[in-house]
Amino acid sequence: MSKTNELPMPKFTKVRYKAWALDRMTPSNEKTENSYFLSNEQGIEISGISTTYYQLDQELIDQGVILMSVIDAQKKHSELFERLRGQVVFDETDQLTYQNAHQFNTGIFLYIPSHVTVHDVLHLTLNQLATSEADFVARILIYVGDNASVNILQTLNTIGNKVTKASIVVEVIASESSSVQFNSIDALKENTSAYINRQADVRSHAQLDWHNVAFNDGQVVTNLVSQLNGENAISHANVIAITHKKQTQGFVTKVINYGRHSVGHIFQRGVILNRSNLIFNGVGKIIKGAKGSDAQQESRVLMLSRHARGDANPLLLIDENDVTAGHAASVGRIDAEQLYYLMSRGLSEKTARKLVIRGFMGDVLAKMPTKASKQYVIQAIESKLIDEDK
Amino acid sequence: MTTLKIENLHVTVADKEILKGVNLIVKTGEIHAIMGPNGTGKSTLSQAIMGHPAYQVTQGSIYLDDKNLSEMSVDERARAGLFLAMQYPSEIQGVTNAEFMRAAINARRDEHNQIDIMTFIRKLDEKRAFLSMTEEMAERYLNEGFSGGEKKRNEILQMMMIEPKIAILDEIDSGLDIDALKVVSRGVNHMRSDDFGTLMITHYQRLLDYIVPDFVHVMMGGRIVKTGGAEMAKKLEDEGYAGLRDELGLDITLTDEDAD
Numbered sequence: 001m002s003k004t005n006e007l008p009m010p011k012f013t014k015v016r017y018k019a020w021a022l023d024r025m026t027p028s029n030e031k032t033e034n035s036y037f038l039s040n041e042q043g044i045e046i047s048g049i050s051t052t053y054y055q056l057d058q059e060l061i062d063q064g065v066i067l068m069s070v071i072d073a074q075k076k077h078s079e080l081f082e083r084l085r086g087q088v089v090f091d092e093t094d095q096l097t098y099q100n101a102h103q104f105n106t107g108i109f110l111y112i113p114s115h116v117t118v119h120d121v122l123h124l125t126l127n128q129l130a131t132s133e134a135d136f137v138a139r140i141l142i143y144v145g146d147n148a149s150v151n152i153l154q155t156l157n158t159i160g161n162k163v164t165k166a167s168i169v170v171e172v173i174a175s176e177s178s179s180v181q182f183n184s185i186d187a188l189k190e191n192t193s194a195y196i197n198r199q200a201d202v203r204s205h206a207q208l209d210w211h212n213v214a215f216n217d218g219q220v221v222t223n224l225v226s227q228l229n230g231e232n233a234i235s236h237a238n239v240i241a242i243t244h245k246k247q248t249q250g251f252v253t254k255v256i257n258y259g260r261h262s263v264g265h266i267f268q269r270g271v272i273l274n275r276s277n278l279i280f281n282g283v284g285k286i287i288k289g290a291k292g293s294d295a296q297q298e299s300r301v302l303m304l305s306r307h308a309r310g311d312a313n314p315l316l317l318i319d320e321n322d323v324t325a326g327h328a329a330s331v332g333r334i335d336a337e338q339l340y341y342l343m344s345r346g347l348s349e350k351t352a353r354k355l356v357i358r359g360f361m362g363d364v365l366a367k368m369p370t371k372a373s374k375q376y377v378i379q380a381i382e383s384k385l386i387d388e389d390k
Numbered sequence: 391m392t393t394l395k396i397e398n399l400h401v402t403v404a405d406k407e408i409l410k411g412v413n414l415i416v417k418t419g420e421i422h423a424i425m426g427p428n429g430t431g432k433s434t435l436s437q438a439i440m441g442h443p444a445y446q447v448t449q450g451s452i453y454l455d456d457k458n459l460s461e462m463s464v465d466e467r468a469r470a471g472l473f474l475a476m477q478y479p480s481e482i483q484g485v486t487n488a489e490f491m492r493a494a495i496n497a498r499r500d501e502h503n504q505i506d507i508m509t510f511i512r513k514l515d516e517k518r519a520f521l522s523m524t525e526e527m528a529e530r531y532l533n534e535g536f537s538g539g540e541k542k543r544n545e546i547l548q549m550m551m552i553e554p555k556i557a558i559l560d561e562i563d564s565g566l567d568i569d570a571l572k573v574v575s576r577g578v579n580h581m582r583s584d585d586f587g588t589l590m591i592t593h594y595q596r597l598l599d600y601i602v603p604d605f606v607h608v609m610m611g612g613r614i615v616k617t618g619g620a621e622m623a624k625k626l627e628d629e630g631y632a633g634l635r636d637e638l639g640l641d642i643t644l645t646d647e648d649a650d
Contacts, residue, residue, distance in 0.1 A: 336443065337480055338482055340442055341482075342480075342490075344474050344476070345468055345473075346497040352465070355482060359483050359484050365483070366484060366531065
């Protein structure tokens with residue numbers, strides 16, 4: 001591990017997270033036989049280092065789809081797994097990528113061969129077992145072949161409430177002309193300080209959209225990146241976040257246009273309560289030669305407490321002339337017209353506020369792929385707002 | 391019977407006085423229309439009654455029976471029996487029409503007597519069909535991506551679900567084609583009863599062909615300058631507001647006069 005000292009810590013502008021000591025973790029070996037969230041869905045649930053739920057249609061297995069824990073993948077498909085891993089998130093980018101690469105001992109491997117369409121929503125559920133003092137270091141690796149398509153719901157949860165840390169790196173390769181809807185709900189608990197890094201390699205004519213619900217309760221830095229590596233590659237990176245109590249969540253959401261006519265849109269919405277901090281950094285980067293590409297971003301933050309702190313920092317880095325780009329950012333208060341409209345129907349101010357806040361994050365909520373996930377998001381918003389009056 | 395009583399109402403918006411002494415009484419069982427040229431305070435009146443925070447009452451009073459509305463919040467006014475069909479309804483994503491209307495109905499009932507889901511759905515289905523609205527609209531997000539006509543219809547649907555005592559319809563006819571206008575009018579006429587009163591605000595006489603008012607008021611320069619029956623609207627259509635102003639000898643400049 002000596003190498004980590006030479007690498008820099010990743011940069012999360014305006015987020016002070018050094019004290020969280022995310023560069024020092026001891027991976028946990030906690031096991032369990034319980035499955036916590038899945039019961040009928042297509043997909044896999046990993047809890048600690050155990051596989052606690054698994055269901056995949058025989059038809060998909062016959063078509064060559066692989067879905068298993070990384071522990072199993074390293075045994076059964078080690079050559080394939082090792083070849084693909086580290087292609088999107090390089091091991092030696094910074095201290096935290098290096099640490100994850102060398103310490104992960106759990107996670108999920110999903111391989112979808114070319115021309116395979118997965119019709120049902122595929123659930124990838126990752127549960128941290130915070131039942132000992134040890135940390136959670138996990139990797140998710142997803143390969144989606146040419147012309148393949150998949151709709152993923154990836155969730156992150158904490159079971160138990162010991163004070164721990166977590167590092168989760170998710171790599172997605174979206175091959176030519178593939179289509180990937182990557183929906184994620186991050187719901188790590190209050191005592192977990194975490195580093196989450198999701199990155200995608202989006203190749204020619206492929207489309208990968210992120211819908212990331214960042215509803216963690218603890219200290220978290222999140223990096224979300226789409227590399228538009230091929231012509232006509234498209235990615236929409238959508239994030240909604242709520243921070244409450246005294247937590248901090250910091251984001252770097254980034255789209256890099258390498259390919260000609262590639263399209264990258266960032267959309268972030270955050271709600272800040274109590275004494276919490278929420279920082280959105282949006283980065284649109286267009287590389288020289290990416291002619292005809294488009295980089296747009298919009299980040300908006302609702303500040304619902306005088307004691308909270310919020311920031312929305314847009315950054316456009318453009319090295320090519322023949323492009324379109326734009327950004328909008330704001331830190332504001334609740335929409336008074338919407339509030340008035342709802343109250344004019346008799347709803348109390350409290351109920352109306354709740355609905356306006358939900359509406360503020362409605363773009364991403366509407367994209368959640370299942371009824372249960374929509375319901376989860378609605379309820380999570382309400383339960384975080386309960387603390388508002390305190 | 392419920393009475394909305396407005397006396398000598400003065401209202402300012404951003405420090406500019408828009409209403410300069412409005413007197414008006416609307417009772418359940420009556421349909422009133424307020425007409426008038428642009429920029430004369432018609433919408434200000436409706437927002438002031440509902441309690442929009444940008445509209446300051448500086449003089450006069452608004453009472454609903456014995457309740458002084460100026461002392462009540464927007465939601466309290468609504469629960470007291472007022473309804474405002476808005477000119478520009480808000481869009482709220484993530485909140486379905488059905489959920490919203492159910493919350494609005496339940497806000498009027500006590501915690502132990504909330505409307506049960508089957509009764510609610512049956513009522514919604516009935517009203518929705520009456521307004522020729524599709525079934526899927528219930529699960530669509532509140533006004534989100536609705537056309538102008540759909541929004542107006544949705545306002546009337548909300549009114550029919552909530553069953554207010556006094557409804558103010560602010561330019562419910564604007565932007566509607568003739569078919570949509572008929573549907574919206576059908577909704578309002580269906581509500582017509584001894585327990586329901588309406589104050590309609592409109593630019594055009596056309597609406598009054600479909601919803602025949604008991605009283606027509608003409609507003610100019612922040613006051614009601616003339617009150618008559620349904621036949622007065624027809625006369626106005628022929629002679630214009632400038633004609634009426636001159637007839638009454640009023641010293642008011644009409645916003646769009648140069649265009650005439």
